[in-house]
Amino acid sequence: MHRLLTSDFGLPTFGLSDFPTIAYLQKNNSFIMATYQLIINGENREVEAVPNTPLLWVLRDNLGLTGTKYGCGVAQCGACTVHLDGAAVRSCSTPVSMIGNKKVTTIEGISSDEKVHPVQQAWMDENVPQCGYCQTGQIMSAVALLEKNPAPNDNDIEAAMSGNICRCGTYERIRKAIKSASTSSAK
Amino acid sequence: MPQLHPLNKNNMKTEISESRIFKVSRRDFLKTTSISASGLLLGLSFSCSDTSKDLTGNPDFTFSPNLFISLNGNGDVTLIAHRSEMGTGIRTSLPLVMADEMEADWKRVKVLQAVADEKYGDQNTDGSYSVRMFFTPLRKAGATVRLLLEQAAAKEWGVDASECKAQNHEVVHTSGKSLGFGFLAEKAAALPIPEESSITLKSPKDFKYISKQSSIVDLKDIVTGKAKFGLDNNHLPNTKVAVIRRNPEPGAGLKSFDAVKALEVPGVIKVFTLDAPGFPTMLNKPLGGVVVVAENTWAALEGRKALDVNWSKGINADYDSHIYNGDMLRRAKTKGKVRRENGQVDKALKGAKKIIEVDYMVPLLSHTPMETPCALAHVHDNVCEVWAPVQDPQGVRKTLAEVLKIDINNVTVNITLLGGAFGRKSKPDFVVEAALISKTMGTPVKILWTREDDIQHDFYHFPAAQHLKVGIDENNKVTSWLHRSVFPPIGGTSNSKEKEASGAELSMGMIDLPLAIDNICCETQEATVRTRIGWLRSVANVHHAYAVGCTLDEVAQARGVDPIQNTLDLLGADRMIDFSSLSPEFWNYGEKPEDFPWSTARYRNVIETVKQKSNWGKDLPKGSGQGFSAHRSFLTYVACVVEVIVDANGKIRIPKVDYVVDCGIPVNPERIKAQFEGGAAFATSLALKSEITVANGATQQSNFHDYQVGRMSDSPYETAVHIVESTEKPTGVGEPPVPPFIPALCNAIFAATGKRIRQLPVRLT
Numbered sequence: 044m045h046r047l048l049t050s051d052f053g054l055p056t057f058g059l060s061d062f063p064t065i066a067y068l069q070k071n072n073s074f075i076m077a078t079y080q081l082i083i084n085g086e087n088r089e090v091e092a093v094p095n096t097p098l099l100w101v102l103r104d105n106l107g108l109t110g111t112k113y114g115c116g117v118a119q120c121g122a123c124t125v126h127l128d129g130a131a132v133r134s135c136s137t138p139v140s141m142i143g144n145k146k147v148t149t150i151e152g153i154s155s156d157e158k159v160h161p162v163q164q165a166w167m168d169e170n171v172p173q174c175g176y177c178q179t180g181q182i183m184s185a186v187a188l189l190e191k192n193p194a195p196n197d198n199d200i201e202a203a204m205s206g207n208i209c210r211c212g213t214y215e216r217i218r219k220a221i222k223s224a225s226t227s228s229a230k
Numbered sequence: 231m232p233q234l235h236p237l238n239k240n241n242m243k244t245e246i247s248e249s250r251i252f253k254v255s256r257r258d259f260l261k262t263t264s265i266s267a268s269g270l271l272l273g274l275s276f277s278c279s280d281t282s283k284d285l286t287g288n289p290d291f292t293f294s295p296n297l298f299i300s301l302n303g304n305g306d307v308t309l310i311a312h313r314s315e316m317g318t319g320i321r322t323s324l325p326l327v328m329a330d331e332m333e334a335d336w337k338r339v340k341v342l343q344a345v346a347d348e349k350y351g352d353q354n355t356d357g358s359y360s361v362r363m364f365f366t367p368l369r370k371a372g373a374t375v376r377l378l379l380e381q382a383a384a385k386e387w388g389v390d391a392s393e394c395k396a397q398n399h400e401v402v403h404t405s406g407k408s409l410g411f412g413f414l415a416e417k418a419a420a421l422p423i424p425e426e427s428s429i430t431l432k433s434p435k436d437f438k439y440i441s442k443q444s445s446i447v448d449l450k451d452i453v454t455g456k457a458k459f460g461l462d463n464n465h466l467p468n469t470k471v472a473v474i475r476r477n478p479e480p481g482a483g484l485k486s487f488d489a490v491k492a493l494e495v496p497g498v499i500k501v502f503t504l505d506a507p508g509f510p511t512m513l514n515k516p517l518g519g520v521v522v523v524a525e526n527t528w529a530a531l532e533g534r535k536a537l538d539v540n541w542s543k544g545i546n547a548d549y550d551s552h553i554y555n556g557d558m559l560r561r562a563k564t565k566g567k568v569r570r571e572n573g574q575v576d577k578a579l580k581g582a583k584k585i586i587e588v589d590y591m592v593p594l595l596s597h598t599p600m601e602t603p604c605a606l607a608h609v610h611d612n613v614c615e616v617w618a619p620v621q622d623p624q625g626v627r628k629t630l631a632e633v634l635k636i637d638i639n640n641v642t643v644n645i646t647l648l649g650g651a652f653g654r655k656s657k658p659d660f661v662v663e664a665a666l667i668s669k670t671m672g673t674p675v676k677i678l679w680t681r682e683d684d685i686q687h688d689f690y691h692f693p694a695a696q697h698l699k700v701g702i703d704e705n706n707k708v709t710s711w712l713h714r715s716v717f718p719p720i721g722g723t724s725n726s727k728e729k730e731a732s733g734a735e736l737s738m739g740m741i742d743l744p745l746a747i748d749n750i751c752c753e754t755q756e757a758t759v760r761t762r763i764g765w766l767r768s769v770a771n772v773h774h775a776y777a778v779g780c781t782l783d784e785v786a787q788a789r790g791v792d793p794i795q796n797t798l799d800l801l802g803a804d805r806m807i808d809f810s811s812l813s814p815e816f817w818n819y820g821e822k823p824e825d826f827p828w829s830t831a832r833y834r835n836v837i838e839t840v841k842q843k844s845n846w847g848k849d850l851p852k853g854s855g856q857g858f859s860a861h862r863s864f865l866t867y868v869a870c871v872v873e874v875i876v877d878a879n880g881k882i883r884i885p886k887v888d889y890v891v892d893c894g895i896p897v898n899p900e901r902i903k904a905q906f907e908g909g910a911a912f913a914t915s916l917a918l919k920s921e922i923t924v925a926n927g928a929t930q931q932s933n934f935h936d937y938q939v940g941r942m943s944d945s946p947y948e949t950a951v952h953i954v955e956s957t958e959k960p961t962g963v964g965e966p967p968v969p970p971f972i973p974a975l976c977n978a979i980f981a982a983t984g985k986r987i988r989q990l991p992v993r994l995t
Contacts, residue, residue, distance in 0.1 A: 076496060093496060096528045104471070104526040109462040110455020112649070114600050115681040116531075119934035122600055150455035163453040170445055170900060173908055174317030175452030176459055176600040176649025205941045208934060210600050210650045211317045212911025213904075214942040215949060 084152030094140035110150035121207030131187035150179040165224035173211035293415040305412025314355040316648035319901030331372025335399040346623030346643035358864040358962025382418035460619035466674040476519035478928035481509035482544030491536040497529025558695035566753035570813035573749030578710035582701030594922035595691035601649020607664035619648035689764025694773035722759030733815030739774025746802025771969035779859035779973025804831035836869040844871035844888035855981025859973035865961040880994035894958035909967020
């Protein structure tokens with residue numbers, strides 16, 4: 044069976060294989076707590092974590108940002124998708140030590156209490172979610188796609204979204220929502 | 231108190247779920263149900279007419295005429311959602327029903343999730359029966375409140391109640407004057423609860439929310455990341471995180487372990503063991519193993535990775551799914567135990583001119599909800615409180631009380647949103663783990679199942695081998711139908727003596743064959759449960775509908791008749807089929823046949839409609855094809871046409887799916903459509919992608935790279951859902967989309983390629 048790789052989904056993703064550093068750190072038993080200055084949703088946040096801690100768990104455990112979800116831990120499902128300098132990455136496979144001064148944006152960072160992001164609005168207009176668990180990751184992938192490509196066709200959408208699994212099967216409505224967000228932002 | 235009819239007295243769902251899990255006797259079960267049923271309608275924690283005097287003048291007064299509805303002096307309505315939300319929209323649909331009947335303005339309604347409590351009646355959210363069971367009782371609950379508010383207004387104005395009509399959150403008098411619900415709350419509370427006979431339900435033409443479009447209540451929270459799933463509750467200070475290394479062979483024990491390296495991982499606090507249950511594992515017991523508790527998730531995972539564990543071998547150490555499945559298939563070809571017999575199949579087959587003889591194999595399957603099993607538990611001072619994504623809250627509560635040996639009244643189960651479930655979260659095992667670990671630690675504990683844990687330690691959907699033999703006579707008439715189904719029953723996960731499929735399992739697509747064939751025989755063979763088996767979305771309908779639907783397509787080909795016409799031919803004249811007279815084991819999803827008869831007219835209607843809606847038989851290019859199947863499950867009638875394109879590399883695309891669904895009154899059409907769109911995608915995974923295999927007792931797959939599920943590019947591009955307008959009693963829609971889709975897809979692949987699909991998942995290359 045073909046082993047799916049993150050690169051299969053055409054997304055810039057910091058997968059484990061991209062960072063031999065993780066293995067290196069473990070081999071040398073360098074489980075040393077370090078302090079990281081991160082820029083999360085436009086705010087400077089200081090966290091203490093061991094270097095190989097995935098960004099996902101820093102967001103969820105250290106910072107209480109639970110909108111980013113665990114789904115597989117190996118960059119296969121996209122539930123943990125966040126943006127690093129605007130690009131969609133799988134936070135479950137992106138070690139905190141690799142963030143540096145790149146700007147991290149999570150689902151909590153794309154809307155305010157007053158105003159949701161146009162992609163979130165499209166998701167609501169199309170009634171996309173069923174259980175809802177994967178949808179924050181789906182939305183983050185869609186936002187990154189539309190920022191790069193404001194008018195994606197079906198192939199573009201499939202290529203960008205095939206790294207995000209939805210077991211409820213909301214794919215048709217996700218496609219529609221991306222198209223309607225694309226149309227509304229083009230206006 | 232008015233005398234109430236016990237709700238659904240004979241209608242408790244399924245002997246393969248709750249009563250078996252928790253060993254509740256049927257008598258106790260019914261007793262509980264009927265008590266909670268009367269409690270459901272009129273409340274009986276309902277004491278507001280007694281206490282209202284004390285509360286007069288209190289602006290915070292809340293009128294709670296029953297367990298499910300309360301209205302405060304400001305006019306805010308709180309409706310209780312007592313079923314678990316796993317993506318079906320039930321947290322919206324049932325409150326909508328109450329709001330409609332009480333004439334509440336949906337914008338003034340807040341939905342509150344109930345904790346686990348028998349006073350709400352049945353909370354076990356599986357079997358696609360939430361709407362079926364609660365539609366009428368909750369309408370009555372809403373209508374009672376409406377009547378009380380009208381009576382309160384009448385009293386206030388000194389007029390006859392017949393001159394007062396509740397509409398859109400106020401009561402209006404024929405003269406045109408009106409009073410708001412908020413104003414009337416306290417006055418309504420002072421009135422006696424009306425007799426049930428005086429309650430009138432709205433006419434369907436007056437429905438405002440039922441059968442109308444509406445969005446789910448959690449929509450905005452979901453898209454903004456604020457919705458709380460099982461692992462999203464961070465409110466308890468000092469919460470630790472636990473993961474467990476479990477024996478790859480379910481139920482088997484531990485020989486030894488070395489935790490030295492694990493304890494060196496910064497953040498790891500404690501490593502200890504939980505006992506293995508042995509085999510069979512039971513449906514409600516955790517698997518045991520070595521527990522790693524840490525300050526945070528990553529430390530727990532790194533600590534677990536550093537464990538050195540030696541496992542014991544158990545009785546399934548030689549279990550190999552490939553050999554096991556091959557053995558089932560061999561036995562499916564030999565005479566088995568008869569479970570339904572009409573006429574004389576052997577004789578008819580001997581006289582047949584043409585015989586279709588086919589075998590089908592479906593593998594073990596995993597649920598893989600996007601949210602893996604997880605829970606937060608806090609056990610202290612003989613009190614237990616959990617927050618968990620569970621389908622069966624009361625089962626969890628009961629199990630926790632038993633395992634922790636504490637009074638059930640000291641156990642609180644809060645139900646979070648479920649990040650998908652599909653049957654997996656009907657088991658309490660992961661919550662029990664969290665509670666046992668919290669008890670040991672003396673702190674709140676969150677348990678995380680990684681995806682590897684989920685895929686390797688699931689309650690799998692049973693593997694199934696089937697053999698069908700159909701005879702056609704010289705007049706091109708189908709005269710005989712032999713169907714053998716061999717699969718390890720779910721009951722075997724609790725009781726090793728159970729080796730043969732139950733009547734309920736066979737009533738999911740086998741012994742309820744609705745075709746007018748003179749000679750029918752359904753047989754089973756024993757199959758021993760060798761891993762944990764549990765129900766997956768639509769349960770035994772998955773493999774039965776697949777085999778029956780594909781065989782019918784072969785019969786159509788052999789008869790030289792269009793597949794849809796073939797099914798209509800075999801269906802015979804419109805009639806209500808009394809299956810209990812055809813097989814004593816027939817089970818009607820827990821409902822009396824007279825309440826939910828098997829109507830071939832409704833079946834015929836969905837089939838004829840899908841033929842038209844799908845433009846059946848349209849011209850398609852080479853490599854494309856349409857396939858058809860129909861199936862009744864969970865009392866809902868569904869017909870499905872799938873269109874496929876198969877390219878030169880064998881890659882399958884699904885440009886179009888047409889479903890016609892007759893689920894009685896469509897309570898929430900928007901969510902019905904969503905369930906069918908999603909059901910098509912879920913069934914696509916089962917048909918094309920997913921397979922669990924076991925070697926040496928251990929599951930060989932571990933994550934989505936090797937247990938594949940449908941992605942956007944695999945899933946249907948467009949699913950059209952045509953809902954039959956109906957005034958029949960509403961029935962479920964969570965599971966019924968899955969069964970007919972798989973044979974329709976396989977039949978479409980045949981139409982496109984000429985290849986018959988007799989084994990899942992489909993492998994064309």
